[in-house]
Amino acid sequence: xxxxxxxxxxxxxxxxxxxxxxxxxxxxxxxxxxATFNVLTGSKAKVANYSGVTVDKRSAALLGxxxxxxxxxxxxxxLKTASLDEEVTxxxxxxxxxxxxxxxxxxxxxxxxxxxxxxxxxxELKHLGLPIIVALNxxxxxxxxxxxxxxxxxSEELGxxxxxxxxxxxxGCDQLLTLADxxxxxxxxxxKPIHFFGGDSDTHIMYQQADxxxxxxxxxxxxxxxxxERLDQLTLHPVIGVVILLTILFVIFQAVYAWAAPLMxxxxxxxxxxxxxxxxxxxxxILQSLIVDGIVAGVGSVIVFIPQITLLFLFLLIxxxxxxxxxxxFLLDNLLAKVGLSGRSxxxxxxxxxxxxxxxxxxxxxxSHKERLMAIAVLPMLTCSxxxxxxxxxxxxxxxxxxxxxxxxxxxxxxxxxxxVGTCSAAFVSWLFKCFHNAKSESSAFPLLMELPTYRMPNVxxxxxxxxxKVNAFLRRAGTVIFTLSVVLWALVxxxxxxxxxxxxxxxxxxxxxxxxxxxxIFAPIGFTWQMxxxxxxxxAAREVVVAALGTVYAVGSVGDEAVNQTLIPIIxxxxxxxxAFSFLAFYVYAPMCLATLAVIRRETxxxxxxxxxxxxxxxxxxLMAWVVYRITGSIFGF
Numbered sequence: 001x002x003x004x005x006x007x008x009x010x011x012x013x014x015x016x017x018x019x020x021x022x023x024x025x026x027x028x029x030x031x032x033x034x035a036t037f038n039v040l041t042g043s044k045a046k047v048a049n050y051s052g053v054t055v056d057k058r059s060a061a062l063l064g065x066x067x068x069x070x071x072x073x074x075x076x077x078x079l080k081t082a083s084l085d086e087e088v089t090x091x092x093x094x095x096x097x098x099x100x101x102x103x104x105x106x107x108x109x110x111x112x113x114x115x116x117x118x119x120x121x122x123x124e125l126k127h128l129g130l131p132i133i134v135a136l137n138x139x140x141x142x143x144x145x146x147x148x149x150x151x152x153x154x155s156e157e158l159g160x161x162x163x164x165x166x167x168x169x170x171x172g173c174d175q176l177l178t179l180a181d182x183x184x185x186x187x188x189x190x191x192k193p194i195h196f197f198g199g200d201s202d203t204h205i206m207y208q209q210a211d212x213x214x215x216x217x218x219x220x221x222x223x224x225x226x227x228x229e230r231l232d233q234l235t236l237h238p239v240i241g242v243v244i245l246l247t248i249l250f251v252i253f254q255a256v257y258a259w260a261a262p263l264m265x266x267x268x269x270x271x272x273x274x275x276x277x278x279x280x281x282x283x284x285x286i287l288q289s290l291i292v293d294g295i296v297a298g299v300g301s302v303i304v305f306i307p308q309i310t311l312l313f314l315f316l317l318i319x320x321x322x323x324x325x326x327x328x329x330f331l332l333d334n335l336l337a338k339v340g341l342s343g344r345s346x347x348x349x350x351x352x353x354x355x356x357x358x359x360x361x362x363x364x365x366x367x368s369h370k371e372r373l374m375a376i377a378v379l380p381m382l383t384c385s386x387x388x389x390x391x392x393x394x395x396x397x398x399x400x401x402x403x404x405x406x407x408x409x410x411x412x413x414x415x416x417x418x419x420x421v422g423t424c425s426a427a428f429v430s431w432l433f434k435c436f437h438n439a440k441s442e443s444s445a446f447p448l449l450m451e452l453p454t455y456r457m458p459n460v461x462x463x464x465x466x467x468x469x470k471v472n473a474f475l476r477r478a479g480t481v482i483f484t485l486s487v488v489l490w491a492l493v494x495x496x497x498x499x500x501x502x503x504x505x506x507x508x509x510x511x512x513x514x515x516x517x518x519x520x521x522i523f524a525p526i527g528f529t530w531q532m533x534x535x536x537x538x539x540x541a542a543r544e545v546v547v548a549a550l551g552t553v554y555a556v557g558s559v560g561d562e563a564v565n566q567t568l569i570p571i572i573x574x575x576x577x578x579x580x581a582f583s584f585l586a587f588y589v590y591a592p593m594c595l596a597t598l599a600v601i602r603r604e605t606x607x608x609x610x611x612x613x614x615x616x617x618x619x620x621x622x623x624l625m626a627w628v629v630y631r632i633t634g635s636i637f638g639f
Contacts, residue, residue: 027109029075035167084364112142119210260307271300298486301551321458340434352382378426386543397572527580579634590622
């Protein structure tokens with residue numbers, strides 16, 4: 001229930017409000033702010049950028065109020081900020097952000113399971129002089145832990161209304177929505193001047209005040225269950241915790257292969273059947289070749305890997321929603337410090353396994369400029385989901401599907417090894433950067449201070465929504481970028497047609513064939529064929545297009561009625577030697593990112609020179625490692 005204090009105004013004094021109102025949504029990380037934003041707005045966020053910075057600006061209209069905008073500010077524990085994200089929150093609230101007006105009011109999301117940190121932040125916000133309402137989120141978790149919070153006492157002590165909320169439940173924010181209506185009426189009928197807090201508050205006095213308020217508002221101490229404490233003893237142990245983390249990742253990659261296989265087989269059969277059906281329906285000619293060899297072969301070669309990508313996203317979302325990821329960041333803080341990074345880099349680095357674009361953007365939370373640049377420079381070596389189709393294709397073609405020790409899948413072990421190689425390489429390069437600068441990591445000036453959320457059962461609805469958003473984004477990418485590039489590549493491998501007296505395959509006379517043969521000498525030392533060289537070019541736009549490109553190239557160059565998805569893996573198995581296949585994998589472990597990631601790096605670093613340097617060193621490293629792998633593998637298994 002909400003507290004007794006409110007912004008209620010007599011009905012006869014309420015004016016009709018037509019002027020736009022902006023309410024800033026403020027809270028610490030892991031307090032449920034994003035879930036609260038989704039409830040208040042119906043998950044209809046508009047994403048833009050703040051003027052002069054690259055931090056995302058998320059806003060949406062409050063449900064039932066077209067003239068009221070909810071502005072979701074980056075999470076922060078205090079107005080004394082360090083990172084770029086936190087600085088945006090401070091500047092917006094202080095009216096110092098170019099192009100942004102001062103918010104009319106604040107909706108503060110407090111963590112009911114960790115009120116001490118929340119109250120300290122709330123006391124800082126009160127100095128701004130803006131009207132505030134407080135969402136006491138995670139109230140159900142606090143209750144289950146034996147923590148009894150008197151919202152009415154907090155309201156009386158702090159002079160702001162409180163509403164207990166459970167943002168992940170459909171009706172969990174009803175009282176907050178009522179308070180928001182009262183806040184809007186208050187703003188529309190109150191001309192109280194805004195008094196900004198000009199200086200820094202005394203931290204010790206503020207902390208003591210928060211503790212005094214808690215002593216009167218909390219009637220029962222929080223009791224964590226025994227299993228919670230025992231689990232933390234294991235997951236945060238410097239040795240056992242690392243073993244647990246590696247085991248979790250190993251199981252994930254095993255599952256990505258074992259569990260996805262039936263669904264992948266089904267999609268592969270469906271795509272192949274569609275291709276055969278279209279070949280039977282459509283007359284021979286350009287149109288049939290465009291649809292079957294270009295679109296179906298290109299897009300179909302990629303969407304077959306959707307089950308694996310979906311599983312990878314699912315596991316990452318479960319780890320995040322359960323409260324484990326912050327513990328992994330805390331656990332690896334000391335380990336990352338040895339290579340010039342810190343626990344603050346863990347979440348961006350882990351995000352890199354999903355997609356490098358948001359991972360690079362999330363490095364804004366790193367306060368040290370040197371560490372942030374270092375994290376951006378090594379992020380591309382962490383295998384993003386777009387590389388998964390490449391890995392899966394080559395592994396399926398050259399690694400037998402058999403079990404090891406009667407339990408583990410050999411293909412899954414190979415995939416896990418590729419991820420480990422990329423991760424270890426990123427750590428090694430980061431360490432080299434640290435040694436090259438010959439300076440102590442700046443991260444020591446910004447010690448990792450974070451609150452560990454309680455373990456909680458992952459919310460199925462939240463995970464399902466986030467998972468659909470991610471998979472849907474991949475499908476839209478397949479339907480736009482991959483579709484377009486597949487059509488363009490089909491045209492390049494089809495035209496011009498072979499001359500009447502031509503003796504070679506028709507594709508050799510096409511634009512793509514000529515380009516592939518032109519650059520083949522550059523990549524011949526690492527075992528690449530001209531078909532592989534062709535796939536490198538559209539792969540710059542999106543990594544998954546590499547598979548589509550190979551599918552199109554081999555489909556146009558093949559004969560018969562078989563769809564490309566039925567022939568691509570056998571063709572690679574037959575035409576690529578083991579040395580060539582491993583060289584191709586090694587190249588894409590280190591290869592520069594897609595153009596979208598390069599654009600984000602340019603935007604985040606605001607430096608073309610640094611972007612070019614990162615791209616150049618990655619290309620050189622990719623070529624060098626592919627050459628080493630090709631020579632070693634060839635000397636053992638033959639070329």
